[in-house]
Amino acid sequence: MNTYSKSYTKKTKLWLEEVLIISLIVLIALHFILGPYFSSFSEFIEGLKNINNNAGYKVIFKARLLRILACILVGSALSVAGLLLQVMLNNSLAAPGTVGINSGAGLSVVIVSLFASISGIGLTISTFIGAFLTAMLIYLIARVTGASRNKLILAGIAISRLFSAAIDAICYFFPSVLTNKLSFQLGSFTRISMSSLIFSGMLIILGLIGALIISKYLSILSLGDDVAISLGLDVKLTRFLLLLIVAVLSAGAVSIAGLLSFLGLIVPHIIRKLIGVENQRRLVILTILFGSSLTLLCDLLSKTIFMPFELPVGIIMSLIGIPFFIFLLFSKGGTSRVVKDRKPEVQSIE
């Protein structure tokens, strides 16, 4: 008995896993060593030696370890969410940030914060409600209007801007709602707490397991709705489950790091370009590895470039992401690809 498609995965790019795992380990090590409080290997070792009443030890395990875990969780979540959206909409511009799911989660946090101070599980639940309702709004727009996949991306961008404007408006009239509005809107890992990390982390791990399970349908879904249905795939159910997983992952990420942009856009696009959608499980695993590494790298830069001051990590990501976004818009792969020499398929996702 052979695993579906296992025997035909090309041997090319096998080094990708090795390279990404090594980069991840190196970046984790650098994250432990470098930072505002101390920034040398000897100080790091010193911190490890004195377990009792040692400030260095606290920095390593209470600040930096939490931050590393947060980077890995958020990087994986947003990248895999982007991957699912890109395959589902067959469009490289799709990501939780561009279709408005992140903004929906953010708006939900801001609205709930109007009435009560939230953290921990409350924060995670409110981001999930916002992300899920936005995902369902996109699903309904597709279903009611029969919008094409490309139009849906544009509708998502409009929704994203609308929700961001709503967040701005609420924060303008009620400045106390978000104590650190800028960090939240740009995305930052400076205020990580164990309580928020536990619940959001659980949500993200749940979403990643879901993504690994559903990944076996991604390649069939990439054939287009008519072919996928003709092959016996319940496209509506698969798409609903995909959106649910995207909402779970985005909610977890937003409740930890705020509204990080571009991660869900860049990572899956690069990985899909490198290995295609041939081996779906490998695609998800590589996306997790690359997403975590890139987030760790951006966060490392954000906390070390202007040490002891920190930039929100979202600024670094935008600096990388915006040129990449423009490149995608004007490159061949930026829109959905159709069979050569044939008229473009205008296919509704419903």
Place this chain on the structure above:
Amino acid sequence: MLKIENLKCSLSNKTIIDNISLDLNSGVLYCVIGRNGSGKSTLFRTINCLVPSDGNIIYDDIDIKQLNIKNRAKYISYLPQTRPLPNISVRLMVEHGRFPHLGFSKTLSENDYKIVEESIKKVGIENLKYKNLCNISGGELQKVYIASTLAQEAKVLLLDEPTTHLDLESQIDILNIIKEINDKDKTIIVILHDLLQAFSFFDYIFIVDDGKIIDSGKPEELYKNENIKKIFNVHLEKEDKENALYKYKIMNY
């Protein structure tokens, strides 16, 4: 035998398929011809239950509309005219044809692999197995999709314009493959725009216009039909009685 009874389909309050009834036997090559926008592709999408419709679609006493999506795929296979081009290998594309026959783990058995190999061999694409779909020609791509529908082992094959945009050699190649894969267990229906190919390669032809079947018959019965002249503005003539070769004259030209 595929039996279609009183099939009706309306989209955006417009009737696209208007009360079509067909009896289609296995082992016979059927061709559907008609103008652009006459409802040919919608007829295929309706038979494959991709759009809501009234009427019955019965295969050997089994009501296709009552089957779930997965079981329906064991009966009807559909190759649409346009579809996205996925970044996957030829081999995986053909393997996808086995999808309706796989269990929850989506694991291919030795038998599934055997069927995939046979399908690849039947359409003659062994040399393309490990190539990416994005890196092969249009004609090769059509062969891959046909191999995938073969691997699906469905009873009914619906092929929507499988020769469009191909060079003449590839068109003839595809039509020969369709002839070769036709057997007594399959019902193959193909939409074509080339009248000469339709009349030369197929056993039975349906003329669709305005969502209705306005005429049907064997090529030798149908080529003088007035509807051919009316719809296509050509006059069909049989050039070679022995070899079923046709030629056409463009009317008023």
